Amino acid sequence: MKTIRHLSLGLTFTLLLVTAAACVTETPTNSNSSSPSPSVSPSPTGTERSAVDVPVTLPVLDALLSDEAFRAQVKSQVALSDSEISQVQKIAADEVTKLRQANAEDQTGSAEESRQHAAEAIRGAVGEEKAKQLFALAQEYWVKGNEAPTADNSADATKTAGLNAIPKDTRVVVNIPAYRMDVFREGELVKSYKIGIGYPEFPLPTGMRKAQSIIFNPTWTPPDEPWVAKMKNISVGEKVEAGSKLNPLGPIKIPIGLPSLIHGGKSVAKLGTFASHGCVGLTTPQVQDFAKLLAQTSGTELSDTLIQSHLKDKTQTKVVKLGHAVPVELRYETIVAEDGKLHIYKDVYDQNSNTEENLRAVLQANGVRMEDLSEAERTQVLSALNAMSGHPQTEPAAKSPAMVPSSASAASPSIGKPEKKVAVAKAKPIAKNQKEVVIEIAALKGKGYPVTVNFDTGAGKPPALVAKSTR
Numbered sequence: 001m002k003t004i005r006h007l008s009l010g011l012t013f014t015l016l017l018v019t020a021a022a023c024v025t026e027t028p029t030n031s032n033s034s035s036p037s038p039s040v041s042p043s044p045t046g047t048e049r050s051a052v053d054v055p056v057t058l059p060v061l062d063a064l065l066s067d068e069a070f071r072a073q074v075k076s077q078v079a080l081s082d083s084e085i086s087q088v089q090k091i092a093a094d095e096v097t098k099l100r101q102a103n104a105e106d107q108t109g110s111a112e113e114s115r116q117h118a119a120e121a122i123r124g125a126v127g128e129e130k131a132k133q134l135f136a137l138a139q140e141y142w143v144k145g146n147e148a149p150t151a152d153n154s155a156d157a158t159k160t161a162g163l164n165a166i167p168k169d170t171r172v173v174v175n176i177p178a179y180r181m182d183v184f185r186e187g188e189l190v191k192s193y194k195i196g197i198g199y200p201e202f203p204l205p206t207g208m209r210k211a212q213s214i215i216f217n218p219t220w221t222p223p224d225e226p227w228v229a230k231m232k233n234i235s236v237g238e239k240v241e242a243g244s245k246l247n248p249l250g251p252i253k254i255p256i257g258l259p260s261l262i263h264g265g266k267s268v269a270k271l272g273t274f275a276s277h278g279c280v281g282l283t284t285p286q287v288q289d290f291a292k293l294l295a296q297t298s299g300t301e302l303s304d305t306l307i308q309s310h311l312k313d314k315t316q317t318k319v320v321k322l323g324h325a326v327p328v329e330l331r332y333e334t335i336v337a338e339d340g341k342l343h344i345y346k347d348v349y350d351q352n353s354n355t356e357e358n359l360r361a362v363l364q365a366n367g368v369r370m371e372d373l374s375e376a377e378r379t380q381v382l383s384a385l386n387a388m389s390g391h392p393q394t395e396p397a398a399k400s401p402a403m404v405p406s407s408a409s410a411a412s413p414s415i416g417k418p419e420k421k422v423a424v425a426k427a428k429p430i431a432k433n434q435k436e437v438v439i440e441i442a443a444l445k446g447k448g449y450p451v452t453v454n455f456d457t458g459a460g461k462p463p464a465l466v467a468k469s470t471r
Contacts, residue, residue, distance in 0.1 A: 180195065205278070251287070
């Protein structure tokens with residue numbers, strides 16, 4: 001099976017267990033793609049989106065088209081000819097090479113521009129109708145992670161209903177724009193981690209995945225690509241051992257379905273920002289801690305002694321199969337209520353999620369109406385929605401963004417006329433590159449998603465213990 005192309009030094013997809021690689025599962029299995037494609041829009045209204053508007057970029061297509069099962073479905077369901085598939089593959093591969101040469105991972109690109117570029121390129125190659133079908137299939141395949149049903153029903157639970165929903169079962173929850181990963185055990189949050197997320201060109205998918213194994217000392221085999229030939233100390237097909245500075249995976253990886261992993265090897269500086277190619281990135285200490293907790297959560301014995309034993313000999317790849325598969329829920333929620341506070345995160349993947357419509361839905365999910373907010377609270381919240389959107393509206397320079405409500409804009413189409421302006425003396429101006437705005441909301445006191453517990457920021461300091469919620 002062909003190794004999947006990737007952008008950065010040592011960061012590449014692959015489909016074989018023996019050639020483990022960055023941000024991809026090793027052994028994808030065929031999945032039934034006859035069911036309707038699920039929507040990834042974070043809008044609570046479930047509004048349908050155009051197939052070419054879903055967050056599938058050319059690098060994502062490049063990864064998917066390297067999977068023989070996906071190519072077979074493209075041929076049968078989209079009716080692309082072999083020459084058309086080759087043409088699409090070349091377009092996607094050329095984009096990956098261009099991004100790699102431009103060091104795109106060091107830049108803050110636009111997810112929306114990447115999607116539009118992909119749509120235009122593929123439409124030009126195969127036409128409007130086939131392009132729509134191809135993107136719809138790619139979206140379904142990408143969201144499902146190419147997972148086939150298993151006999152282990154413990155990981156086949158449907159996604160928790162409702163915004164800001166608190167799981168009642170055992171699962172891992174990743175909220176992408178919050179750069180946060182939580183581990184729940186039987187409905188109780190036991191630990192939180194600060195994470196790195198996929199670049200806009202390689203966005204993390206949303207939906208239900210599952211963790212079924214922990215792989216120690218993963219190796220990396222560089223693909224047969226032109227950009228690899230230009231790399232120093234790297235040869236095509238030559239295995240890069242675990243522990244090498246040229247291996248991007250760190251000491252441990254946990255596959256969660258094509259094309260994503262949870263893996264270590266990241267620096268602390270990469271947490272809370274774009275850091276990977278479709279993966280959840282952790283530091284090495286974090287991933288060791290998470291692997292142990294994941295094993296415990298799944299009823300698998302994995303002591304500190306055993307972990308160190310597995311890691312001691314870096315030439316030996318060890319696979320620990322979990323006793324029970326653990327669901328991994330990938331969310332995209334930019335508006336989150338947490339015990340008296342409303343967290344509004346940057347719309348990092350340009351999903352148009354910071355709208356008044358979504359705000360009202362989040363409030364409603366927590367038993368609060370927009371009308372329950374004070375005028376000052378509404379002023380701050382609407383301004384924050386505008387500032388954290390993908391395309392914030394320019395506000396008058398003489399006014400502080402936190403003192404003026406947002407008006408209708410392309411990014412927040414549902415926000416109506418500006419309300420009466422209210423000066424909020426204690427409100428801080430919202431910086432251009434700010435990733436989060438936190439606003440105190442009296443009506444949300446004691447409501448919402450749980451605050452972080454035993455929060456591991458990757459800084460190496462013991463996490464502060466948080467009292468168990470009595471809600």
